[in-house]
Amino acid sequence: MAGQRKTEFGDFQTPDVLADQVAKLIQTVFPAPDMIVEPTCGLGSFVQSCIAVWKTGASYHGFDINPGYIDTCRRNIVPEADCHFETADFFLQNWRHFFSTEKKRILVIGNPPWVTNSALGVIKGGNLPKKNNFQELKGFAAKTGKANFDIAEWMLINLLESLQQHRSACVAMLCKTATARKALKHAWASQWNLSDSSLHRIDAKKYFNVAVDACLFVTFISLEKRTDHAAVYQDVSYEKKLSRFGLHGRELIANIDDYKKYSRIEGSSSYTWRSGIKHDAAKVMELTIKEGKLINGFHETVAIEDNYLYPLLKSSDLGNNRAEPRKFLLVTQQAPSDSTGKIRENAPETWAYLEKYSSILDGRKSSIYKKRDRFSIFGIGKYSFTPWKVAISALYKKLVFVPVGNIEGKPIMVDDTCYFIPCGSEQEAVLLAELLNSEESRRFLHALIFFDAKRPVNVDILKRIDIGKLADFTGMKEKFTEYCSSCVQASSPQQLTIF
Numbered sequence: 099m100a101g102q103r104k105t106e107f108g109d110f111q112t113p114d115v116l117a118d119q120v121a122k123l124i125q126t127v128f129p130a131p132d133m134i135v136e137p138t139c140g141l142g143s144f145v146q147s148c149i150a151v152w153k154t155g156a157s158y159h160g161f162d163i164n165p166g167y168i169d170t171c172r173r174n175i176v177p178e179a180d181c182h183f184e185t186a187d188f189f190l191q192n193w194r195h196f197f198s199t200e201k202k203r204i205l206v207i208g209n210p211p212w213v214t215n216s217a218l219g220v221i222k223g224g225n226l227p228k229k230n231n232f233q234e235l236k237g238f239a240a241k242t243g244k245a246n247f248d249i250a251e252w253m254l255i256n257l258l259e260s261l262q263q264h265r266s267a268c269v270a271m272l273c274k275t276a277t278a279r280k281a282l283k284h285a286w287a288s289q290w291n292l293s294d295s296s297l298h299r300i301d302a303k304k305y306f307n308v309a310v311d312a313c314l315f316v317t318f319i320s321l322e323k324r325t326d327h328a329a330v331y332q333d334v335s336y337e338k339k340l341s342r343f344g345l346h347g348r349e350l351i352a353n354i355d356d357y358k359k360y361s362r363i364e365g366s367s368s369y370t371w372r373s374g375i376k377h378d379a380a381k382v383m384e385l386t387i388k389e390g391k392l393i394n395g396f397h398e399t400v401a402i403e404d405n406y407l408y409p410l411l412k413s414s415d416l417g418n419n420r421a422e423p424r425k426f427l428l429v430t431q432q433a434p435s436d437s438t439g440k441i442r443e444n445a446p447e448t449w450a451y452l453e454k455y456s457s458i459l460d461g462r463k464s465s466i467y468k469k470r471d472r473f474s475i476f477g478i479g480k481y482s483f484t485p486w487k488v489a490i491s492a493l494y495k496k497l498v499f500v501p502v503g504n505i506e507g508k509p510i511m512v513d514d515t516c517y518f519i520p521c522g523s524e525q526e527a528v529l530l531a532e533l534l535n536s537e538e539s540r541r542f543l544h545a546l547i548f549f550d551a552k553r554p555v556n557v558d559i560l561k562r563i564d565i566g567k568l569a570d571f572t573g574m575k576e577k578f579t580e581y582c583s584s585c586v587q588a589s590s591p592q593q594l595t596i597f
Contacts, residue, residue: 110306112143112209112272119334120270120314121147123298124205126336127316128268132202135159137188137210137257142171144207149179156205161186188253193260197267204264206257209272210250212308248274254281258319262290267319272300275550278315279343279350285317286326286345293320295328298335311550327354343548353545360542363571365564369519369530371557374489375427376476376514378462382455383428383475384410392426403445406430409505413515417494421502427511428452430473432483438471481520483509486527488534489518492555497543499534501527515553517560525581529574533565536572 121144131152136144139160149158157180160171165185175181188210197204250273258281261267271278278297285292295317302312314334327344331337342354351357377383381395385407392400409423428448430438442449452459452473459473466476487502489512502510503524512518521527533539546559569578 110209110212110308111140113305114143114147116272116300116305116334117143117147118150120144120207120272121151123314123334123336124207124268124270124316125151127294128203128205128318130203131156131205131268133157133159134205134207135161136208137161137191137193137206137253138163138208139171139183140164140167140209142167142175142183144209145171145175145181148205148207149176149181154179156180158182160184161188161191163187193257197260197264202266204261204267205270206261206267207270210253211248212274212277212306212310212312213249248277248280250274251277251280254278254315255284258285258290258292258317259288261319264319265321268316269319270314270316272312273315275299275311275313276548278313279548281315282317282328283345283350287348289324291319291321291324293318293323293325295325296331296336297328298331299333350548351545352548356541356545360538360545363538363542363564363568364562365567367561367564367566369565370481371517371519371560372479372481373477373557374512374514374516374518375429375478375482376464376466377427378464378467379455379458382452382458385426385428386424387426400451402428402448402451405445406441406448408508409510411489411500411502411510411512411516413491413493413513416489416498416500416512416516417491417496419498419500421500421510423505423510427513429478429482429511430475431471431478433479434470434474434476436471438473441473477514482511484520484522485509486521486524487512487518488521488527488530489516490534490555490560491516492553495549495554497535497540497547497555499531501531503527517555517557523581529577529581530565533568533572533574533578534563536568538571539563539568 134145134148134152134156136142136159139145139162142160145158145160148156158175160168160181160183162168162185168183168185171183175183250271254269254271254273254277257269261269275297282292282295295315298314298316300312300314302308302310306312317328327342329342330340332340341352343350343352344354345351346354346357385392385394385400387393392402394400406428407426408429410425410427411421411423412425415421415424430441430452441452456472467474485504485507487510488499489502490497490499492515501524502512502518504510519530521530542563543559546562547554565582566578569575
């Protein structure tokens with residue numbers, strides 16, 4: 099229960115040494131605040147650090163949902179400081195009204211909860227904002243992980259919006275790096291009065307014993323100046339600048355400077371990027387060969403026909419530039435509309451195997467399997483069966499595009515954490531891989547990708563490369579015209595003899 103409560107209320111107290119670093123840094127860029135506010139103060143580490151820096155020149159306000167913490171703050175914080183501590187629910191607090199009562203220089207500082215709304219849903223936590231689709235997602239995106247958000251994201255957006263009519267304010271918050279970017283994207287797209295934003299990396303493992311990419315997020319509210327980019331620094335200082343990211347159109351660009359250099363290869367490519375096969379039952383559907391026998395994820399020997407078996411490359415294979423399959427995949431369909439019932443006639447042993455594990459396959463939770471044939475898969479089509487592909491893992495920081503062929507005429511499949519372009523020939527796949535692995539392509543992709551994301555590479559990023567323009571830019575236009583086509587016809591699925 100203690101761990102659950104810690105999760106629900108984001109109860110990760112900021113170490114004094116880190117709070118001190120943050121307060122001292124902010125003093126250099128926002129030297130004379132009139133009011134300092136810690137919206138989720140916990141035991142008041144930031145209030146204490148700010149008092150040590152600014153002494154009695156400002157009023158201090160701490161809020162927390164835990165009355166025990168507020169009592170501790172009232173007892174322990176320097177009594178001569180102008181401090182005001184109050185038990186309050188952040189989500190019920192009218193921050194716009196609170197800030198509007200003080201026409202002064204405001205510093206909002208702290209460490210909001212590092213937890214997502216879905217994580218709180220799992221533990222039935224109630225420390226949540228009122229539900230609304232503030233990201234304005236629609237359709238499939240609203241049903242999937244894209245609708246999930248950090249509670250800190252909602253809090254940051256709420257605070258920034260509440261400060262919009264203020265003339266001089268600074269917000270300095272510890273949070274996940276991705277959370278800071280999302281809050282900035284929302285603010286920039288809404289054309290809010292933000293300027294001189296920056297992200298300063300921190301070692302979350304060292305300070306909070308959590309393995310996430312985290313930062314100190316700093317931004318200023320100013321009615322005179324508005325910017326839509328932010329600098330990234332190596333640590334809690336302004337000395338080691340790493341890059342600049344910002345808003346271009348409606349999308350975030352990871353490295354603005356490199357994007358400007360290589361944006362000439364951006365466009366609408368004639369190639370279509372595809373996702374690999376999704377099945378959500380690896381122990382059943384993915385098989386290996388050991389001593390001439392097929393083995394499933396339960397370490398059981400499997401005796402089935404070859405009809406529906408295809409060689410498989412996993413994300414880890416592509417990420418390590420391996421094109422030699424170590425696994426096989428049961429591919430139950432050639433298109434999403436195919437009936438799986440014909441497996442019973444064409445491969446009775448395969449059907450019996452699927453039925454043996456029907457509790458697992460029928461129990462897959464994703465909504466994409468609803469109203470589909472039993473044992474269906476997702477991400478399958480004619481494009482899956484082309485004789486060659488050029489593929490990439492979506493999960494690795496090192497970008498490697500791998501030509502993927504076939505075994506005895508049977509195409510090699512990739513899993514759903516990979517993306518690929520279907521190719522009609524080996525020459526086409528090899529050339530596309532050469533183009534996509536070029537320095538120009540890599541620099542352009544690195545300008546777009548935030549590598550701390552759970553899935554750094556996605557279709558939206560890949561399709562921004564116009565491969566024809568890339569071929570022209572790299573001096574390979576003639577070769578590209580000779581070997582590559584804008585449309586590839588899928589070959590018929592082939593039989594594969596395993597033994």
